[in-house]
Amino acid sequence: xxxxxxxxxxxxxxxxxxxxxxxxxxxxxxxxxxxxxxxxxxxxxxxxxxxxxxxxxxxxxxxxxxxxxxxxxxxxxxxxxxxxxxxxxxxxxxxxxxxxxxxxxxxxxxxxxxxxxxxxxxxxxxxxxxxxxxxxxxxxxxxxxxxxxxxxxxxxxxxxxxxxxxxxxxxxxxxxxxxxxxxxxxxxxxxxxxxxxxxxxxxxxxxxxxxxxxxxxxxxxxxxxxxxxxxxxxxxxxxxxxxxxxxxxxxxxxxxxxxxxxxxxxxxxxxxxxxxxxxxxxxxxxxxxxxxxxxxxxxxxxxxxxxxxxxxxxxxxxxxxxxxxxxxxxxxxxxxxxxxxxxxxxxxxxxxxxxxxxxxxxxxxxxxxxxxxxxxxxxxxxxxxxxxxxxxxxxxxxxxxxxxxxxxxxxxxxxxxxxxxxxxxxxxxxxxxxxxxxxxxxxxxxxxxxx
Numbered sequence: 001x002x003x004x005x006x007x008x009x010x011x012x013x014x015x016x017x018x019x020x021x022x023x024x025x026x027x028x029x030x031x032x033x034x035x036x037x038x039x040x041x042x043x044x045x046x047x048x049x050x051x052x053x054x055x056x057x058x059x060x061x062x063x064x065x066x067x068x069x070x071x072x073x074x075x076x077x078x079x080x081x082x083x084x085x086x087x088x089x090x091x092x093x094x095x096x097x098x099x100x101x102x103x104x105x106x107x108x109x110x111x112x113x114x115x116x117x118x119x120x121x122x123x124x125x126x127x128x129x130x131x132x133x134x135x136x137x138x139x140x141x142x143x144x145x146x147x148x149x150x151x152x153x154x155x156x157x158x159x160x161x162x163x164x165x166x167x168x169x170x171x172x173x174x175x176x177x178x179x180x181x182x183x184x185x186x187x188x189x190x191x192x193x194x195x196x197x198x199x200x201x202x203x204x205x206x207x208x209x210x211x212x213x214x215x216x217x218x219x220x221x222x223x224x225x226x227x228x229x230x231x232x233x234x235x236x237x238x239x240x241x242x243x244x245x246x247x248x249x250x251x252x253x254x255x256x257x258x259x260x261x262x263x264x265x266x267x268x269x270x271x272x273x274x275x276x277x278x279x280x281x282x283x284x285x286x287x288x289x290x291x292x293x294x295x296x297x298x299x300x301x302x303x304x305x306x307x308x309x310x311x312x313x314x315x316x317x318x319x320x321x322x323x324x325x326x327x328x329x330x331x332x333x334x335x336x337x338x339x340x341x342x343x344x345x346x347x348x349x350x351x352x353x354x355x356x357x358x359x360x361x362x363x364x365x366x367x368x369x370x371x372x373x374x375x376x377x378x379x380x381x382x383x384x385x386x387x388x389x390x391x392x393x394x395x396x397x398x399x400x401x402x403x404x405x406x407x408x409x410x411x412x413x414x415x416x417x418x419x420x421x422x423x424x425x426x427x428x429x430x431x432x433x434x435x436x437x438x439x440x441x442x443x444x445x446x447x448x449x450x451x
Contacts, residue, residue, distance in 0.1 A: 007181040008173060010052075013045045016169040020158055023125065027055035030118050030126045032110070033088075034061065035077040035190035038129035041178040042170060044187070046127055047086045059088040060117060060126075062110045064095065073190050080187070091117060111437070112346055115162040124165055130155055131170040131178060136219045162346070162437050174219065244440060247274050253417045254350050254434050255399050256282055258315075259323040264302065271298055280438035282326055283312045284334075284349030316398060328402040333371040339406075345369070349437045351404045355414075357428035367413075372405045376412045380420070387420065404432050 017023075031046050033039045043059050050057040059081045063074040074090045081088035091113045095106065118126050138155055159166045170178070182189055247262035256278060263271055275294055279285065289297075289311045297310050301324065308315040312332035315324045334348040344354040353369050372380075377397055381388065406414040413422040416432040 005180040005184050006177055007184040008041070008045060008177050010045070010048055013049055013169070014052075016173070017049055020167045020169055023053070023055075025054065027053055027125065028058060028121075028123050029055065030058045030060055030114070030123045032062070032114055032126065032128050033059045033077055033081070034192070035073050035080075036129075036192055037182055037189040038131055038134075038170070038175065038178050040077075040080070040187065040189045041181040042127060042129040043081065043086065044084060044185070045181070047084060057086060058121075058123065059086050060114055061088065061090050062113060063090055063092045064106050064110065065093060066095065066106060067193075076190065089117065108349070111161060112349070115164045116346065118164045119162070125167055126161075126164050127167050127169060129170055129178070130168045131173050131175050133175040133219055135171050139225065160438075162435060174216070243270050244274060244277065248278055248440070250281065250440060252434050253399060253403055254282065254436070255325065255327040255402065257318070257321045257323050258301075258326055261322065263323070268298075277440050278326055279311055279313070281436045281440050282328060282350075283332070284328075284437060285312060314398065325396075325398065327398050328371075330371050330373040330401045333373075333402065335370060336407075337369045339367060339369050344431075346435070347404050350434065352431075352433040352435045353404055353406075354431045355406060355428055356431075366409055368407050369404055370407060372401050372403050372412065372415060374401060376405055376407075376415075377401060379412050383422075384420075406430050 023029075027050060029046055029050050031039070031043045033043045043057070046057045047059075059077070061074045061077045063070050065071065078088045078090060093106075093109050093113060095109055114126055118124075135155055155168055155171060157168050157171055243262070243266055247259050247266065249257045249259070251257075258274070258278065263274065266274070272291075272294055275298060279289065279294075293311075297308065297315075300308060301315070304317075305315070306317040309329060312329055314327050314329050316327075317323075318325045328348070328350070337345060337347050337353075339345055339353065339355065342354070342356055344352050347353050347369050348371070355367065377400060400415075400418065403415055403417050405412050408425075411422070412420075413425045414420060414428070414430040416430050421428070421430065
């Protein structure tokens with residue numbers, strides 16, 4: 001080991017992993033590895049920890065193709081993992097040309113493909129290399145955006161995303177120790193030039209922090225502050241969990257009823273927490289709106305607003321339900337998703353969709369998934385008006401418009417949640433499972449199958 005280095009030891013890493021227990025016997029652990037110093041160090045540490053635990057680690061590199069070097073970088077990571085004797089897979093993304101929200105869109109796409117791989121291969125745990133410096137930047141970034149306690153708690157060590165345990169064992173570890181871990185082994189890493197792009201707020205925060213004479217101490221203090229907010233968030237989440245059962249009713253079609261009495265009687269932080277949970281679960285978005293925006297929505301609901309569009313969701317008062325119906329806005333839903341036989345895909349960050357049947361009878365690219373929307377409702381009314389009279393859910397057009405539907409070219413052929421299948425497609429099996437990226441608690445919700 002080079003003199004003056006302070007690498008993270010295997011025993012220290014084992015102690016960090018113990019805080020994220022429990023793990024199954026002979027655990028299989030997936031690690032997101034970009035090839036940067038942070039993730040490369042995490043991959044090597046996890047590889048050793050998993051083997052010592054009787055299991056093994058699986059390195060996953062997402063080739064986002066946003067830079068022309070990304071494919072070569074992914075192959076370089078594959079080579080390093082092979083040298084270390086570590087299983088490795090490259091997951092390729094085909095993102096459209098992005099002009100705004102590039103980092104957020106790419107991040108969401110990475111998590112989708114990573115968690116999809118984990119579910120397909122029955123891997124329960126996914127590790128990411130977020131460290132103490134990242135935690136500091138996140139808290140300062142959210143502070144600038146006016147986040148509440150939940151946001152200022154920054155990143156959690158353990159969270160659930162699409163039914164996978166997302167683990168961040170390095171949140172209390174400074175970046176310099178991860179660099180030392182690689183340098184102690186004379187192991188190379190990849191530098192991402194986008195980390196120096198001043199167009200991104202996080203990069204500006206990171207750069208300004210390095211200019212402080214006591215940057216190390218500031219980072220440590222901010223990290224401790226984040227932990228304090230995290231403890232406060234845990235208390236609020238515990239209280240919120242007991243309140244949600246009587247306040248927010250989630251249905252398998254991906255909509256909810258927010259009970260007015262329970263909402264009005266709850267303390268400010270709990271009613272805000274309920275709105276925040278509803279936002280994340282029902283919209284499929286990876287980040288909640290700013291605290292000030294949520295406060296305005298809360299105030300409007302407290303005053304009895306009858307109808308409100310907010311952050312991709314529609315709030316509509318339902319007298320019979322004693323609260324507000326919350327559904328996805330059709331215009332905010334994901335667009336057309338081409339889907340092939342026997343290949344489950346995620347749609348709108350809320351549903352896992354699939355169809356089974358004779359793939360040769362359908363021309364590729366002709367069968368797709370998208371929301372029912374107003375156009376789909378109009379088509380159904382024209383083709384089968386009696387169906388609506390005998391299906392109670394179909395009568396609620398605001399809910400119906402937000403459901404995932406299977407289309408063949410421009411014809412609606414199946415809507416699993418209302419048991420609708422066009423007569424020419426009775427031999428196919430269609431499924432739509434409500435699996436939001438951020439469930440209210442625990443794993444996903446409901447599974448519906450239609451054949």
